[in-house]
Amino acid sequence: MIILFLLIAGNAFFLNLVLPWWSAALPGLFFGYRMNVSPIRAFGMGFFAVFLAWGGHALYIHLANVGILSVRIAELFGLTQDWILIVITAVIGGLLSGLATLTSSLLAQSRNKK
Amino acid sequence: MKYLPFSLSLVAGLALIWVLSTRWGNIPPMGPFMDPDGGFWAQAERQAFSNLIDQLPGLMDSVEVHFDERRVPHVFAKNDHDLYYMQGYLQARDRLFQMELQTYDAAGRMSEFIGPWLAERDRQSRRWGMVFGAEQAVAEVKKHEPSWAIFKAYSAGVNAFISSLEPEQYPLEYKLLDLAPEAWTPLKTALLLKNMTRTLAAGNSDVSHSNTLAYFGPEFIEQFFDKDHDLLDPVIPTSRSWDFERVPVRRPDTLFVPKVTRGLQPFPVPEGIGSNNWAVSGDKTASGYPILTNDPHLPLTLPSIWYEIQLHAPGINTYGVSLLGGPGVVIGFNEQVAWGVTNVASDVLDWYEIQFENEDKDHYWHDGQWKPTTKRTEEIQVRGGETIIDTVVYTHHGPVSKVNRANMDQQNVADKPIYHALRWIAHEPSNEIRAFYQLNRAKNYDEYVEALTHYQAPAQNFVFASTEGDIALWVNGRFPNKWDGQGRAVSDGTDPLYDWQAWIPREHHPHIKNPERGFVSSANQESTAPDYPYYMDDVYAPFERGRRINERLSEMDNITKDDMQALLMDNFSYHAAEILPSMLKWVKPDSLSPIESEVLDSLQAWNYFNNAPYRAPSVFRSWWSELYEAILVDEYDADFPLRAPARDRMGQQLKDNPNFWMVDDRTTQEVETIRDHATASFKKALYDLTQYYGPWSDDWDWGWVNNNNVPHVTQTNGLGALNLYSGGGAESVNATRGSSGPSWRMIVELGPEIKAWGVYPGGASGNPGSPNYDSMIESWRTGELYELNFYKEPPLGSQVSPGEESKLSVKWSIRP
Numbered sequence A: 001m002i003i004l005f006l007l008i009a010g011n012a013f014f015l016n017l018v019l020p021w022w023s024a025a026l027p028g029l030f031f032g033y034r035m036n037v038s039p040i041r042a043f044g045m046g047f048f049a050v051f052l053a054w055g056g057h058a059l060y061i062h063l064a065n066v067g068i069l070s071v072r073i074a075e076l077f078g079l080t081q082d083w084i085l086i087v088i089t090a091v092i093g094g095l096l097s098g099l100a101t102l103t104s105s106l107l108a109q110s111r112n113k114k
Numbered sequence B: 001m002k003y004l005p006f007s008l009s010l011v012a013g014l015a016l017i018w019v020l021s022t023r024w025g026n027i028p029p030m031g032p033f034m035d036p037d038g039g040f041w042a043q044a045e046r047q048a049f050s051n052l053i054d055q056l057p058g059l060m061d062s063v064e065v066h067f068d069e070r071r072v073p074h075v076f077a078k079n080d081h082d083l084y085y086m087q088g089y090l091q092a093r094d095r096l097f098q099m100e101l102q103t104y105d106a107a108g109r110m111s112e113f114i115g116p117w118l119a120e121r122d123r124q125s126r127r128w129g130m131v132f133g134a135e136q137a138v139a140e141v142k143k144h145e146p147s148w149a150i151f152k153a154y155s156a157g158v159n160a161f162i163s164s165l166e167p168e169q170y171p172l173e174y175k176l177l178d179l180a181p182e183a184w185t186p187l188k189t190a191l192l193l194k195n196m197t198r199t200l201a202a203g204n205s206d207v208s209h210s211n212t213l214a215y216f217g218p219e220f221i222e223q224f225f226d227k228d229h230d231l232l233d234p235v236i237p238t239s240r241s242w243d244f245e246r247v248p249v250r251r252p253d254t255l256f257v258p259k260v261t262r263g264l265q266p267f268p269v270p271e272g273i274g275s276n277n278w279a280v281s282g283d284k285t286a287s288g289y290p291i292l293t294n295d296p297h298l299p300l301t302l303p304s305i306w307y308e309i310q311l312h313a314p315g316i317n318t319y320g321v322s323l324l325g326g327p328g329v330v331i332g333f334n335e336q337v338a339w340g341v342t343n344v345a346s347d348v349l350d351w352y353e354i355q356f357e358n359e360d361k362d363h364y365w366h367d368g369q370w371k372p373t374t375k376r377t378e379e380i381q382v383r384g385g386e387t388i389i390d391t392v393v394y395t396h397h398g399p400v401s402k403v404n405r406a407n408m409d410q411q412n413v414a415d416k417p418i419y420h421a422l423r424w425i426a427h428e429p430s431n432e433i434r435a436f437y438q439l440n441r442a443k444n445y446d447e448y449v450e451a452l453t454h455y456q457a458p459a460q461n462f463v464f465a466s467t468e469g470d471i472a473l474w475v476n477g478r479f480p481n482k483w484d485g486q487g488r489a490v491s492d493g494t495d496p497l498y499d500w501q502a503w504i505p506r507e508h509h510p511h512i513k514n515p516e517r518g519f520v521s522s523a524n525q526e527s528t529a530p531d532y533p534y535y536m537d538d539v540y541a542p543f544e545r546g547r548r549i550n551e552r553l554s555e556m557d558n559i560t561k562d563d564m565q566a567l568l569m570d571n572f573s574y575h576a577a578e579i580l581p582s583m584l585k586w587v588k589p590d591s592l593s594p595i596e597s598e599v600l601d602s603l604q605a606w607n608y609f610n611n612a613p614y615r616a617p618s619v620f621r622s623w624w625s626e627l628y629e630a631i632l633v634d635e636y637d638a639d640f641p642l643r644a645p646a647r648d649r650m651g652q653q654l655k656d657n658p659n660f661w662m663v664d665d666r667t668t669q670e671v672e673t674i675r676d677h678a679t680a681s682f683k684k685a686l687y688d689l690t691q692y693y694g695p696w697s698d699d700w701d702w703g704w705v706n707n708n709n710v711p712h713v714t715q716t717n718g719l720g721a722l723n724l725y726s727g728g729g730a731e732s733v734n735a736t737r738g739s740s741g742p743s744w745r746m747i748v749e750l751g752p753e754i755k756a757w758g759v760y761p762g763g764a765s766g767n768p769g770s771p772n773y774d775s776m777i778e779s780w781r782t783g784e785l786y787e788l789n790f791y792k793e794p795p796l797g798s799q800v801s802p803g804e805e806s807k808l809s810v811k812w813s814i815r816p
Helices: A002-018 A021-032 A039-064 A068-076 A083-113 B004-020 B030-034 B080-106 B116-127 B130-142 B145-163 B172-177 B186-201 B206-216 B218-226 B432-441 B445-452 B544-555 B561-568 B574-586 B594-604 B616-632 B647-656 B674-693 B777-782
Strands: B063-067 B073-076 B274-280 B291-299 B306-313 B316-323 B331-334 B337-343 B349-355 B363-366 B369-372 B374-380 B388-394 B400-402 B418-424 B460-466 B471-476 B511-513 B519-522 B708-710 B721-724 B740-742 B745-750 B754-759 B810-814
Touching: A002 A021, A002 A039, A002 A083, A021 A039, A021 A083, A021 B004, A021 B030, A039 A083, A068 A083, A083 B004, A083 B030, B004 B030, B030 B172, B063 B080, B073 B080, B080 B116, B080 B130, B080 B145, B080 B172, B080 B186, B080 B306, B080 B316, B116 B130, B116 B374, B116 B388, B130 B145, B130 B186, B145 B186, B145 B432, B186 B316, B186 B432, B206 B218, B206 B349, B218 B647, B274 B337, B274 B460, B274 B471, B274 B544, B291 B331, B291 B337, B291 B460, B291 B561, B316 B432, B331 B432, B331 B745, B337 B445, B337 B745, B349 B363, B388 B400, B432 B445, B445 B460, B445 B471, B460 B519, B460 B745, B471 B519, B519 B544, B544 B561, B544 B574, B561 B745, B561 B754, B574 B594, B574 B616, B574 B647, B574 B674, B594 B616, B594 B674, B616 B647, B616 B674, B721 B777
Parallel strands: B073 B306
Antiparallel strands: B063 B073, B063 B810, B274 B291, B274 B519, B291 B740, B291 B745, B306 B316, B316 B331, B331 B337, B337 B460, B349 B418, B363 B369, B374 B388, B400 B418, B460 B471, B471 B511, B708 B721, B745 B754
16 A cells, blocks of 8 residues: 555656646556545545655755745745645645546446446 | 446546636636646756756857856857857846846737736837837848847847747746747847837926916926026036037927817836936046946836846957846946946927827828828737727827827817827937947947947936046937927927927037046936037936035045945935925924924934934925925816926925915915924824834834835735835935835946946846845845956856855856
8 A cells, every 4th residue: 555655656756757737646547546445545645645745846945945936935825934835735736646546546446346 | 326426536636627727817827836846846946056058059159158156147259149149048048037028018018918907008008109119220220230130149049048948947927927938039129128218218298398387377387497406517517618509490489389288198107217327537536547337226126127247259348237138238348448327308209289180090280281191000919808909190200199088178179189199219210239239349438439329219328437548428319409498398290390300410419528527427417507509308307416426526536446335325315405404494393292393303413314224314205295295285286287396496496485476375264384384294294104104213214214125027926125224315326215226336447457346136037036036135235336257258167266165156168
């Protein structure tokens, strides 16, 4: 299980380097089909995998840039704390992946029901 | 049914993707915007600058670019083509969005770029003939092959950068606005220059002057607008004599009275536009070499309007600031000469009342006959809206603006429809880039004068100093030869005597070289004393900055760079020194509360310097505007634009004759005196300040009340530098006031080795995610200057000396 989780996270991270933002959904679609777990767990795994991948990526950039840009973008959106931007980034990636993982695990389960 | 959960989940996923890829109002598409690899995060610079580039298509030969510790590029090319190609490439690399924004604005394409709410501004830009003017300029540039080659090389450089971009590399603003950059063209460079002309030479008071003349009469005009302030010290010293007769022009016997003036709206010109420049001869300096100083005052923005650069190629080695979108250096120096500019408020924009045959506007009456018009169809694309088609009619004067009939004065409306045409210097064919091309290469005074002959608009006071020891100043541009007062009010479009009949010959332009007093200077005040034979205009900056600079320079000897730096930061308020002592006398002391008396005492003790830690400047400014308004409010109660007296003229009027006719409030029974107004406005000012800043405390410091902000060019929250604690004032040499002020401070000492210092409120990079976005703001605020690295040869290897590793310099070697 932990392997699938890491595969989603790792693939989401690397795919995003070459593909547009929606690529965060692809690993979930691929690996979710191989996941035989409850819908909530499927969503949760997909969500947290990319939450970590995207959130970690954003956090790294935030720290490496000493927050120069995130402070400005946070103010632009009327946010009081710049770390909220990292959370938003992580949640967007997470939601995409969570729904993708859920979708393909539901497909697998529906086909196996017969 | 078994696929239902799957289907629901799939639909939810697709809906999420749709929501995240759509722009909602001003909120960018959140999916691509927040993407940690391709979204805004990609603009967060996370290592020391290098971004090494080693090849660029389109170069003719190899090029070296050195970036110094402030990331200023120093370009070493082997030919002109590569030099301007690299300037285009580097400007685009650092400031692409700003370049595009300026030209979209000039072209009347803001609503296409940003949104429908800017359509009215676009329509006005089109009706002002901005694109028409730019097209005239391009046609003129094409006639001079070297200039046209520069325009093309520059454009190719910009486009080389644009075509290298993947969407995730687009500058932040494109991601915020969900846009893509467009290819650059020479027309856009011409548009940029027209935009500068609009910023600096579109001011006019024709309409309000006509109204004021009709409303108050000629005596009022004479009292407030004809006479100069006693302390006015013109740009060209009064001692200068004019050994020529003016070229005569025919003038009408009686002055035209316009039928309608109410509906015309002038283009909004931001306040706080002005500048200082001066040069002192070697006789007055400690080193014995001339020193030249310049600080152009403009609206302050991030990124800055200026881009600092050194350009080196065979036949040229120049350093200074350039405009984003324009090849060459605008304010700067080379190995022999230095130059700087301030704006000249000559009247180069006139409105004409046009009599058309009928509403088709195919013919208009001029010189006793019906003459044909031409028409130009303007298509204004609107983002998320329908394209607006606007047909603009052109007479020989220029493009026609329609008067809003609802605003017309009914009894004055003639049988035939009335419109206004715009005669404006920006529509004349011109090639300013050629002037800068030659100025950048000028070796001496004569070559400077030759270069200036190619410069037309916006007219500038070009200050000059050379290593040969010359100092000079030319009031330079193209000036219509007008009869006295021509174009001051709305002109008669049917009478050829109101046309611009000729130009002032160049050799008659006001200029001075090596004057006896040992310095030349300008601060947007009147160009000449009244004995200059030509009429240029009557709307110049008040006397204050110019007089202060001239007095200080006269007193100084053994001048050093530090003295010039101190003068750039001089906060003295001549305005306060002139009028405050009288205002203090007028206040009735027995009517004041204890706290009001305390504030009054602090004004008594004030030295008239607008320094940040003082509270007196805050009080004086509020008090003066209350007093000014109290005096004018009853007389100026009209629903059409009127011309208000300048603060220096009003101050002098009050000092000379404190109870002159405007002082009494004619809407009341009693007769008010200046003492009543001074006391009431003082109390009102303190009341307002208390409302805004709380009780009398440090919160009233001028540093805060000055409200010094450097906003982003689109005014976007978070991308500006706001609430800077700054001294200065519109009437001070350090003209920092609100969001306007010195946009570049430069000092150049012209010894055998040129030494130069400079700073602007911003940074080399236009990327808000770069440490170089606003890195010079604090130095600018406190008046510090950086010594400029002016290389004669490409610097060898790394410039890092032990202990200075942070001063990283980066070198690019680029092949074609």
